[in-house]
Amino acid sequence: MDRIFNNCWVWVAHASEVKEPGDFKSTYVGRQPVVVVRDRKQKIHVLLNRCRHRAATVCEEKKGRTNSFVCPYHGWSYGLDGSLRGVPHPESYGQCLDKGEFPLKSLRVEEYAGMVFATFKQDQEPLADWLGPAKKWMDLFMKQGGGFPIKVAGEHRFRFPGNWKIQLENTTDGYHFPVIHKSFLSTVDKQTEQMLDFVNGPGFVEDLGNGHSVMVMIPDLIDLEANLDAPIPARFEELAEELRADYPEDQVRRIVRAVGGSGFNLNLFPNIACSMAFFRVLRPVSVDETEIHHAVITMDGGPAAGNRARLRLHEHFQGPLGFGTPDDSEAWERVQKGAHAGTDLWILLNRGLPGERVTPDGRVSDVSAETGMRAAYQQWKKLMCATTAVPSSAAVPSVTTA
Incomplete structure (x- = not known):
């Protein structure tokens, strides 16, 4: 899970599943729950399904349409692009909370032929090269x-x-x-x-x-x-x-x-x-x-x-x-x-x-x-033998592999 699903492009959706602004789909990349959503500018985001306050999931539905994501625990609300929009009773934070510093964490996203892929690696090779x-x-x-x-x-x-x-x-x-x-x-x-x-x-x-x-x-x-x-x-x-x-x-x-x-x-x-x-x-x-x-x-x-x-x-x-x-x-x-x-x-x-x-x-x-199986296991071996991998405790780190 750490060496493969955290270290390559992982398919998360077909574009038709998030066709209109506000359409979303919840899924996983490896162990980590994510939300695939299209914003009002028609851009698709893949966001970690975790409130930046106390870590509760902000979405429990498999799919649907929404204007925002609101944490059910303390009411923090996020835009379709993951930006933190609202915090109930912000006065208690004084000057120690900058909303711009606490968006939902985003994965890198690329698309080919309507197929949407995401990766934790910000320096991952382009999707077209991977495919x-x-x-x-x-x-x-x-x-x-x-x-x-x-x-x-x-x-x-x-x-x-x-x-x-x-x-x-x-x-x-x-x-x-x-x-x-x-x-x-x-x-x-x-x-x-x-x-x-x-x-x-x-x-x-x-x-x-x-x-x-x-x-x-x-x-x-x-x-x-x-x-x-x-x-x-x-x-x-x-x-x-x-x-x-x-x-x-x-x-x-x-x-x-x-x-x-x-x-x-x-x-x-x-x-x-x-x-x-x-x-x-x-x-x-x-x-x-x-x-x-x-x-x-x-x-x-x-x-x-x-x-x-x-x-x-x-x-x-x-x-x-x-x-x-x-x-x-x-x-x-x-x-x-x-x-x-x-x-x-x-x-x-x-x-x-x-x-x-x-x-x-x-x-x-x-x-x-069994040519296809040999292909898969050779790639499995390559990634499992890489000298550097994303640790399971990391959220969205940027790493390189050997």
């Missing part, structure tokens, strides 16, 4: 709006009794899909089942540097704005017919193609995955507990029918009664449990090494390779 080759995949993923802006429309939250790195492995693990997701595959039509038989297909996994990786399961769906003349899949024919009442054919095809999601999963180290048709956010709670947020992506201002289809697809796989995530989380729990058996047994991360080759962006191997 590197992952940026082009982020751009492709954001085409899921089908011509409309994308919007986070809600999420499922749950915890599993296991270390966060167990889940980190999962997003670019194609090897498990036909095994653990048999129940899911039994619920889809034959055409979809064949499309999802990607372990035997032409996909690949690529190390993108800095712990980031991408797993391409369905190469034909890398760019959702390409191949619009391709036949509409049978499972979307009814949706397409409904959309034709309000949209021309080229737009219908663009929307339908976007509804099904991208043909790849993108892992952004350490805590966010752009996974086919949703955002997967992980938050370490302790060494043996992890919280997961599965946030569904919809089209902001797009057709109700298209968004309804997106929600049903999300519920089918990611929902608590879905056919995908419950099976995944069972496996994660078993890994945590099984890891306690034996004291000197290594896990294997060498799948795909014989066919791995160097690319301009990193290293690539077949779609069931």
